Amino acid sequence: MAGEIVDSVEMLRRLVAFDTTSRNSNLELIKYVQGYLKGHGVESKLVPNEDGSKANLFATVGPNVKDGVVLSGHTDVVPVDGQPWDTDPWTLTLKSDGKYYGRGTCDMKAFYAIALAMLPDFQKAKLKKPIHFALSYDEEVGCIGAHSLAAAMAKEVPRPRAIIIGEPTMMTVVHAHKGAQMYVTKFTGFEAHSSMTHLGVSAIHFAGEFVHHLNTVQDKLDTQFPPTSEFTPPAPTFNVGTILGGTAGNILARECEVLWGYRELPDRPLAALGDEALKWLNDVLLPKMKAKHPSAQIETVVRSSTVGFSPAGNEEAKALAANWSGSNTVGSVVYGTEAGIFRSTLGVPTVVCGPGDIAQAHQPNEFLLASQVTACEGFMQRMLEWAKRD
Numbered sequence: 142m143a144g145e146i147v148d149s150v151e152m153l154r155r156l157v158a159f160d161t162t163s164r165n166s167n168l169e170l171i172k173y174v175q176g177y178l179k180g181h182g183v184e185s186k187l188v189p190n191e192d193g194s195k196a197n198l199f200a201t202v203g204p205n206v207k208d209g210v211v212l213s214g215h216t217d218v219v220p221v222d223g224q225p226w227d228t229d230p231w232t233l234t235l236k237s238d239g240k241y242y243g244r245g246t247c248d249m250k251a252f253y254a255i256a257l258a259m260l261p262d263f264q265k266a267k268l269k270k271p272i273h274f275a276l277s278y279d280e281e282v283g284c285i286g287a288h289s290l291a292a293a294m295a296k297e298v299p300r301p302r303a304i305i306i307g308e309p310t311m312m313t314v315v316h317a318h319k320g321a322q323m324y325v326t327k328f329t330g331f332e333a334h335s336s337m338t339h340l341g342v343s344a345i346h347f348a349g350e351f352v353h354h355l356n357t358v359q360d361k362l363d364t365q366f367p368p369t370s371e372f373t374p375p376a377p378t379f380n381v382g383t384i385l386g387g388t389a390g391n392i393l394a395r396e397c398e399v400l401w402g403y404r405e406l407p408d409r410p411l412a413a414l415g416d417e418a419l420k421w422l423n424d425v426l427l428p429k430m431k432a433k434h435p436s437a438q439i440e441t442v443v444r445s446s447t448v449g450f451s452p453a454g455n456e457e458a459k460a461l462a463a464n465w466s467g468s469n470t471v472g473s474v475v476y477g478t479e480a481g482i483f484r485s486t487l488g489v490p491t492v493v494c495g496p497g498d499i500a501q502a503h504q505p506n507e508f509l510l511a512s513q514v515t516a517c518e519g520f521m522q523r524m525l526e527w528a529k530r531d
């Protein structure tokens with residue numbers, strides 16, 4: 142399959158067919174991309190995770206010199222479990238509404254599928270500036286792979302001029318997003334019959350107090366940030382994603398696990414709100430629990446941490462991406478991406494710009510408008526013209 146020629150849609154079809162739900166290995170997709178690149182004479186490097194079950198990939202097309210561009214994307218997708226899909230999520234399906242359906246079409250295999258499909262054009266063009274591919278694993282479960290990928294690229298790739306993170310923005314240019322921090326807190330109480338509440342500690346009741354506390358912190362935050370802020374909603378925002386606990390209606394729950402977190406503005410310290418919440422758990426809630434029974438416990442671990450992405454210092458990437466996308470809209474989003482990690486590790490101007498609408502991400506019947514494929518191809522074409530020049 143040396144030098145295989147594949148159009149954007151066919152490449153997207155192939156990438157969608159790999160079930161790269163974050164809990165699975167992404168190696169089949171990575172090996173496919175590696176083989177495809179090799180077929181076109183492009184060597185790639187893998188940056189595996191600890192147990193070797195997943196890997197990041199980076200590769201350079203053109204001369205390995207500075208001033209190129211990095212095209213970055215994540216290989217994993219969110220689960221389809223329990224979602225009512227009308228088509229097979231792993232089979233790219235074009236319907237008469239002009240939409241390509243499939244998991245990962247918009248979040249976010251299309252961006253690099255389109256770039257990979259253009260690889261023969263990149264190769265033919267005798268590039269003066271390099272085009273780097275950067276594909277990560279485990280973005281959807283907390284931007285895990287991007288750290289080692291960005292670190293490896295910082296060592297081995299001559300300083301690029303700009304990094305484009307191809308998350309769905311409808312090909313508009315995004316120069317900022319909030320950070321995100323997620324925790325799992327385990328409340329351990331003491332079991333007793335539900336009629337004997339004086340003898341035990343319900344982990345669920347105290348977990349409920351914690352959720353209420355987060356709501357009061359949120360109410361305060363909501364009054365502090367004006368709606369004129371860069372972001373919608375303007376304030377940092379808490380969310381309790383899951384609560385698991387209890388065994389029966391007539392037992393004080395021994396255990397309750399709360400998955401919680403927040404989105405933080407990029408110019409504020411990411412961990413501060415979390416540290417305050419942990420201090421409240423430790424100083425206020427835990428003594429109340431222990432007063433009921435000394436064996437009560439509260440334990441918290443950080444589940445994931447996504448650095449915010451601040452607009453400062455991204456001017457050059459903004460100008461380039463605006464040029465290539467033809468979009469004059471420069472905005473911000475509230476969802477997290479790997480942009481903050483790449484920006485801080487490589488110290489290179491970064492923007493988010495990719496095909497598709499975030500509104501379709503993670504949804505059943507996720508789709509990508511066919512017109513977005515065309516728009517992204519235009520972006521790559523103009524980027525290629527730039528990379529051909531000195």
Ligand SMILES: [Zn+2]
Nearest residue numbers: 215248249308
């Ligand atoms: Zn994504």
